[in-house]
Amino acid sequence: MSVELALSYSVRRLLLYLVICAGFWSLIEAPSKAITNLTVMWNKSADTNVQGYKVYYGTVSQQYTNSIVAGNATNASVTGIKTGVTYYFAATSYNAAGWESSYSPEISYTVPVVTNAPLTSAVSSASGFNFSVNGTAASLYVVVASTNLTYWAALATNTAPFVFTDTNASHFSHRFYKAILLSAYVPQIAPTPPVLLPPLTSPASAPGGFTFTVNNTVGSSYVIVASTNLTYWVAIGTNTAPFTFTDTNSSKYSRRFYKAILQSAYVPQVAPAQPTAPTLSASSYDSTGFSFNLTGTPGSFYVVEVSTNLVNWVPVLTNAAPFNFIDPNASKFNRRFYQAVPLQ
Numbered sequence: 001m002s003v004e005l006a007l008s009y010s011v012r013r014l015l016l017y018l019v020i021c022a023g024f025w026s027l028i029e030a031p032s033k034a035i036t037n038l039t040v041m042w043n044k045s046a047d048t049n050v051q052g053y054k055v056y057y058g059t060v061s062q063q064y065t066n067s068i069v070a071g072n073a074t075n076a077s078v079t080g081i082k083t084g085v086t087y088y089f090a091a092t093s094y095n096a097a098g099w100e101s102s103y104s105p106e107i108s109y110t111v112p113v114v115t116n117a118p119l120t121s122a123v124s125s126a127s128g129f130n131f132s133v134n135g136t137a138a139s140l141y142v143v144v145a146s147t148n149l150t151y152w153a154a155l156a157t158n159t160a161p162f163v164f165t166d167t168n169a170s171h172f173s174h175r176f177y178k179a180i181l182l183s184a185y186v187p188q189i190a191p192t193p194p195v196l197l198p199p200l201t202s203p204a205s206a207p208g209g210f211t212f213t214v215n216n217t218v219g220s221s222y223v224i225v226a227s228t229n230l231t232y233w234v235a236i237g238t239n240t241a242p243f244t245f246t247d248t249n250s251s252k253y254s255r256r257f258y259k260a261i262l263q264s265a266y267v268p269q270v271a272p273a274q275p276t277a278p279t280l281s282a283s284s285y286d287s288t289g290f291s292f293n294l295t296g297t298p299g300s301f302y303v304v305e306v307s308t309n310l311v312n313w314v315p316v317l318t319n320a321a322p323f324n325f326i327d328p329n330a331s332k333f334n335r336r337f338y339q340a341v342p343l344q
Contacts, residue, residue, distance in 0.1 A: 040089055041075040050093045057089045086110040115184040117141050129169035133179045135160035140182035145175050151191055198260050210250035214260045216241045221263040226256050229343055254315055275300035278340040290330035294340055296321035301343035306336055
């Protein structure tokens with residue numbers, strides 16, 4: 001009885017955990033190979049009466065239909081494992097007389113289902129790119145392809161094993177393949193193709209305004225949009241490519257940016273709220289220069305402009321309100337005027 005108690009105490013301290021090693025086949029993307037065995041490991045008991053260990057397992061909790069005598073080893077290999085099945089494990093220790101302890105705490109493990117089939121015998125021929133799809137015999141697999149390893153398009157569905165030929169392979173500089181079990185296949189939604197902006201060429205500044213040419217798909221309509229801050233874009237014209245566009249209002253801006261957007265993809269922007277008129281206050285003059293504080297709509301950008309004649313104004317600073325402005329060049333002029341205007 002004392003031996004049995006000692007053995008029971010020692011086995012309660014057994015720590016079981018699973019280590020799974022799975023190989024794989026590969027063609028372009030490596031699919032998972034079916035797990036056929038598991039290694040169960042535990043810590044060695046400190047009880048000197050323990051002579052060895054036994055591992056019990058089955059597919060129903062606490063109902064063990066199989067056992068392995070591990071001797072004095074601290075691991076055992078369980079073979080014949082099937083994918084998609086949950087296995088339950090427990091262990092005992094035994095003494096020289098063959099007396100066993102009670103079961104250790106039970107652990108379980110569900111063997112993952114293999115969804116990708118091995119792809120082999122890849123060959124490029126005049127008819128296309130060929131390879132064999134091997135997997136669970138008589139199971140249906142979907143062959144998918146990708147050019148970026150992110151979006152995968154389904155090409156064909158067939159029963160394994162079979163040979164697949166991609167007759168469109170020559171249309172791509174590179175293409176990747178894999179085969180997925182039909183029951184596990186989830187179609188991807190095709191990504192929205194990016195809207196390509198046509199090139200704007202031959203820019204020229206003339207008395208009539210700033211001109212450039214829009215080149216792209218002949219017969220397609222494009223919207224010309226302009227911005228002074230690369231954030232808010234306003235439509236200023238629409239035409240059919242190719243065409244030359246002239247911005248007759250370009251001289252009204254210190255700078256202006258342009259781009260052309262396919263009319264079918266163009267979404268007008270909501271005009272941003274106009275910032276309030278700025279206030280210049282708390283002016284002072286010292287050795288660092290002439291300074292003042294600018295207040296306006298917080299976070300809105302304002303351009304500080306200077307002039308010596310109240311006719312010609314030169315922008316010298318752009319910043320987000322509120323901020324303090326210092327003109328270190330003020331002493332170089334007999335007089336200088338300042339104003340701030342919202343950045344358009």
